[in-house]
Amino acid sequence: xxxxxxNFVTISALALSVTLGAGAAQAKDFxxxxxxxxxxxxxxxxxxxxxxxxxxxxxxxxxYAGKHSFKVQTIDDETSPAKGVAAVEKLAGDGVVAIxxxxxxxxxxxxxxxxxxxxxxxxxxxxxxxxxTQRGYPTFFRIxxxxxYALAMxxxxxEMGAKKVSIVYLNKDATSSLAKQVNxxxxxxxxxxxxxxxxxxxxxxxxxxNKVKLQDRPDAxxxxxxxxxxxxxxxAAKVLKPQVKAVVGVWSLATAQMAKEFPDLMENVxxxxxxxxPVEFTQPEAVEFAATYKKLFNKDPDYxxxxxxxxxxxxxxxxxxxDEAGTLAKGGLPDELRKTDANTLIGRVTFDKNGDNLNFTxxxxxxxxxxxxxxxxxxxxxxxxxxxAVPW
Amino acid sequence: xxxxxxxxxxxxxxxxxxxxxxxVGLALVFGTMRVINLAHGELVLLAAYVAYAAxxxxxxxxxMAIPVALVIVGSASAIVYALLxxxxxxxxxxxxxxxxxxxxxxxxxxxxxxxxxxxxxxxPWFQDSMVVADTLFAMNAEVASFVxxxxxxxxxxxxxxxxxxxxxxRALSSNRAAATLMGVNPRKIEILSxxxxxxxxxxxxxxxxxxxxxxxxxxxxxxxxxxxxxxxxGMGSIPxxxxxxxxxxxIESLTVTYLxxxxxxxxxxxxxxxxxxxxxxxxxGGGRALAR
Numbered sequence: 083x084x085x086x087x088x089n090f091v092t093i094s095a096l097a098l099s100v101t102l103g104a105g106a107a108q109a110k111d112f113x114x115x116x117x118x119x120x121x122x123x124x125x126x127x128x129x130x131x132x133x134x135x136x137x138x139x140x141x142x143x144x145x146y147a148g149k150h151s152f153k154v155q156t157i158d159d160e161t162s163p164a165k166g167v168a169a170v171e172k173l174a175g176d177g178v179v180a181i182x183x184x185x186x187x188x189x190x191x192x193x194x195x196x197x198x199x200x201x202x203x204x205x206x207x208x209x210x211x212x213x214x215t216q217r218g219y220p221t222f223f224r225i226x227x228x229x230x231y232a233l234a235m236x237x238x239x240x241e242m243g244a245k246k247v248s249i250v251y252l253n254k255d256a257t258s259s260l261a262k263q264v265n266x267x268x269x270x271x272x273x274x275x276x277x278x279x280x281x282x283x284x285x286x287x288x289x290x291x292n293k294v295k296l297q298d299r300p301d302a303x304x305x306x307x308x309x310x311x312x313x314x315x316x317x318a319a320k321v322l323k324p325q326v327k328a329v330v331g332v333w334s335l336a337t338a339q340m341a342k343e344f345p346d347l348m349e350n351v352x353x354x355x356x357x358x359x360p361v362e363f364t365q366p367e368a369v370e371f372a373a374t375y376k377k378l379f380n381k382d383p384d385y386x387x388x389x390x391x392x393x394x395x396x397x398x399x400x401x402x403x404x405d406e407a408g409t410l411a412k413g414g415l416p417d418e419l420r421k422t423d424a425n426t427l428i429g430r431v432t433f434d435k436n437g438d439n440l441n442f443t444x445x446x447x448x449x450x451x452x453x454x455x456x457x458x459x460x461x462x463x464x465x466x467x468x469x470x471a472v473p474w
Numbered sequence: 475x476x477x478x479x480x481x482x483x484x485x486x487x488x489x490x491x492x493x494x495x496x497x498v499g500l501a502l503v504f505g506t507m508r509v510i511n512l513a514h515g516e517l518v519l520l521a522a523y524v525a526y527a528a529x530x531x532x533x534x535x536x537x538m539a540i541p542v543a544l545v546i547v548g549s550a551s552a553i554v555y556a557l558l559x560x561x562x563x564x565x566x567x568x569x570x571x572x573x574x575x576x577x578x579x580x581x582x583x584x585x586x587x588x589x590x591x592x593x594x595x596x597x598p599w600f601q602d603s604m605v606v607a608d609t610l611f612a613m614n615a616e617v618a619s620f621v622x623x624x625x626x627x628x629x630x631x632x633x634x635x636x637x638x639x640x641x642x643x644r645a646l647s648s649n650r651a652a653a654t655l656m657g658v659n660p661r662k663i664e665i666l667s668x669x670x671x672x673x674x675x676x677x678x679x680x681x682x683x684x685x686x687x688x689x690x691x692x693x694x695x696x697x698x699x700x701x702x703x704x705x706x707x708g709m710g711s712i713p714x715x716x717x718x719x720x721x722x723x724x725i726e727s728l729t730v731t732y733l734x735x736x737x738x739x740x741x742x743x744x745x746x747x748x749x750x751x752x753x754x755x756x757x758x759g760g761g762r763a764l765a766r
Contacts, residue, residue, distance in 0.1 A: 121582065123691040125590035161691070253736040280735035283695065285686050288485045288611060289730040292478055310592045310687045321603040321611045339591060346598055 112401055114139070114154045114394070115173030115202070116183040117193055122161025123282075126309065127334065127386055128185050131208060132156060134383075134390020135182055137374050141391075142398045150405075152398055154182075159189060166193035174200035179401055180415060182394045187211035187255040194222045203415050205397050207389035211255040215436040220416050223437035225393050225428060228256065230442035231332050232263040234354050235304060238446045238458045239268065242328055242469055244301040248276040248294045250287075250315055251306035260332065261306045276300065280311070287318035295324035305331040309340065316347045320474045327470030328352065336447035336454045337384050348449040350471035352457070355447030356385055356428055358464050359454035368427055392426045399424075477609055482731040483724060484610040490723030491620035492685065494716045495678040497700035497707075498627055499671035501715045504704060505647045506667040508566060512573040513554055514675060515696030516580035521547045521679025522688040523584055526593045536595050536684055544676045550580070551672035555665050577693060585690040592689045600684040619681035624716075626677055630670060631712050643667055706746050708756030718757055721745060 116135055119128035135154060142152050155178060157169035166189040173181060174197070181197050184190040185208030197204035198219045205223040212228055239247060247268055251261035258279070265275045276298040278290055294303060303326050305315050312335050319329065328350075334340070335353025338360075361382050363369045371391055375383040383391075397419070404410040404418040423432045430441040446458035448467050455465035500514045511517075521543040528539035554576055561568045595601075600615035634640035642663045645653035654660055682688055682696075703722060707714030722742045729741035749757060 121585055121590075121690070123689075125585060125690060126592065129590050278735065280730075281737075281739050283739045284730075284735050286485055286489050286727070287735075289478075289482045289727045290735045292481045292611075293731060296478060310689060313592065313594065313687050317601060317613065320601065321613055323603075343591065343593065343596075345596075346601065 109149055110405060111151050113178050114152060115178030115181040116154050116156040117159050117166055117169040117173065117181060118156060118183040119161040119185050120158040124161040124185050130384060130386025131183060131185060131390035133379055134387035135394045136378060137371060137387060138391045138394035138398065140374050140378060141370060142395065146402065150402060163189045163192045167196045170196040174202055180397055182397050184208045187214055190214060194219065197221060201413060203419060205393045207393050209256060211259050215438040218436050223419055223433055225431050225439045226389065226442045227438055228260045228263055230444045231260055231354055232267065234444035234446050234458065235264050235330060235332060236267045238330060238352060239302060241458060242302060244273060246274045246298065246300040247302050247304055248278060248298040248300040249304045249306065250278045250280065250290065252311055253279045253281055257306045264304060285314055287314045288321060291318040291322050291324065295322050300326055302326055302328040302330055309334045313344060313347060316473060320347065323474050326472060329472055336449060338382055339384065341449055341452055341454060345452060347473055349473045350449060350468050351473055352446050352448045354444040355454055355456065356388060356445055358447060358456050371427060388427050392428050396422055396424060396431060478731050480609055481611065482727040486724030486727030487720060488612055488616045488620050489727060490720030491623050492681055493699060493703055493723055494627065494719035495623035495674065495681055496696050497703040497719055498712060498715045499674035500700040501704045501707065501712060502667055503671045506643050507664055509558060509569040510701065511554065512570060512697055513577040513580060514700055516577045516693035517547050517550055517672065517675040518678045518682065518696050519584060519688060519693040520550060520580060521676040522683040523588050525680055525683040526688065529595060535597060536680055540676060540680055543679060544673060547676045548669055548672040551668045552665065555668040577697065581690050581693050590690055592687045594687045595684045613685060615685035619685055622677060623681065626674060627712065627716060639666055702746055706749055706756055708758040711758035714756060714758030
């Protein structure tokens with residue numbers, strides 16, 4: 083009797099261990115790679131995207147708990163194209179399944195080329211230059227692009243009825259492309275446009291703004307640059323007080339950070355923004371995203387975190403689908419990503435054959451009394467624009 | 475057109491004053507020790523971040539933060555000197571490597587403590603405009619920094635020419651061995667130079683925090699600009715720094731006005747190369763030029 087019981091326990095234990103073993107073999111750990119500027123001149127935006135990636139990993143580990151787990155290995159590219167390439171090569175050597183990250187079209191270009199050579203998917207929201215997708219790399223994907231930003235800026239300027247616009251833009255790939263696209267579209271619609279290019283080393287914008295004031299005499303000033311450029315331009319404008327009706331910018335402008343840090347400069351200024359501030363989330367995924375972001379970083383999410391989250395979450399879901407289909411190890415991830423059709427925090431995302439998300443259209447927000455109010459397009463607006471109105 | 479030119483010259487003058495304030499500390503240390511302190515820009519940045527921390531954490535006006543910043547930047551500068559003084563061989567080359575490394579450490583320390591966001595003073599007085607004759611426009615911060623910088627540089631120049639320590643600095647700069655034989659203690663004079671450079675860096679940091687924006691990667695940019703001006707001036711020349719900086723500021727400003735803002739850095743570099751081509755030792759160079 084004792085012997086029979088012992089045999090039964092042994093057989094049961096063996097059966098249980100085989101069952102558990104089989105289960106464990108199905109659950110997989112996936113290592114993603116991330117190459118980002120965590121130091122150098124793009125550290126601010128790189129760290130913002132990194133926060134979004136971390137939130138995506140945290141949320142994916144919750145939603146795939148017991149089935150799969152995800153980790154991310156991050157390498158700082160120090161805002162250097164050469165180091166971006168080295169980072170991608172290191173990540174490829176360490177066996178990551180794909181790469182999420184990248185900021186700055188001039189860094190993403192060579193870094194994603196290195197990923198293409200290594201056969202790795204590279205997904206980003208940090209480079210909007212058209213040249214990136216025109217290369218036709220099958221492993222390159224991005225969720226935003228110049229067109230989406232240009233549409234928003236042009237749409238707002240048209241809604242204002244601006245007849246003369248001065249575009250003040252940084253001479254980098256992405257910023258130049260966007261400025262030229264806005265210029266072409268506005269010129270085609272009969273708007274008189276003055277183009278003013280500046281270098282990243284420019285810290286005193288008064289001579290430039292004086293040209294805008296005395297020569298262009300525009301209805302609106304459009305800025306395409308980054309945070310410290312916007313602050314320099316707005317300070318110069320505040321000193322010289324050109325007779326304009328609006329000041330419009332793009333990324334990194336209609337943010338909580340800018341509202342808190344430069345309240346006197348930001349009032350009435352417009353910038354691209356997917357969300358109002360204070361943030362109002364309604365979708366369940368968005369609510370979970372905001373709660374996770376707050377838990378991890380003790381602050382409200384910003385647009386960088388949002389984009390970093392979306393690109394990484396789409397990648398993770400595609401990795402799982404490819405793994406379940408048995409194509410992940412056979413280079414099936416790009417095809418699986420190309421099948422993506424998802425409603426995300428930044429709107430609908432699908433990818434064309436070049437990896438571009440042609441659905442991408444941004445929204446425009448305006449700083450109003452320490453808040454960011456969405457004012458364009460009408461169907462996304464949660465307030466009315468103050469127009470004409472400037473910070474001075 | 476006349477208005478544009480006048481504003482360009484005025485903006486260039488103010489920008490030159492700001493550049494000179496950043497560069498003069500580098501020139502002073504080079505004049506005394508023949509060392510290019512590649513961490514100088516980061517010391518300027520450290521002062522700016524101390525002003526930021528004082529303003530945001532304690533509500534202190536950035537002007538009131540200058541003494542605290544001076545103590546912190548002075549201590550950091552003394553550490554840089556202590557490490558530099560341990561170099562026994564090939565000091566000019568090894569000091570470049572050492573100070574470059576210290577600059578990276580300082581940048582990353584600033585990044586770790588204060589993160590990568592951009593900052594500037596929230597005191598509106600500094601950003602308010604000052605208008606001269608309805609034609610010339612500037613922020614209060616720019617004019618205050620320009621005047622303060624001039625006073626500080628004049629003070630350093632007077633100190634170099636009329637005080638015993640100042641003359642000792644010049645003697646050391648001119649002939650180290652002879653100065654030592656005449657009773658000058660080189661270590662004391664060198665550390666004094668570093669502390670004066672720290673004072674200048676502190677003021678420059680305050681000027682940047684109130685008139686521009688600060689972010690961790692800025693230190694390297696400041697060092698490069700300061701180095702260019704120091705070489706343009708003639709290595710170690712204090713008045714040369716002011717004139718060279720104003721020349722750079724004005725040429726950049728005129729380039730923005732009449733050509734393109736994206737060419738301003740190039741215009742400054744062309745001026746730099748032309749001056750070095752005509753006068754290889756800089757505007758006021760030629761041997762040991764301190765205080766000339």
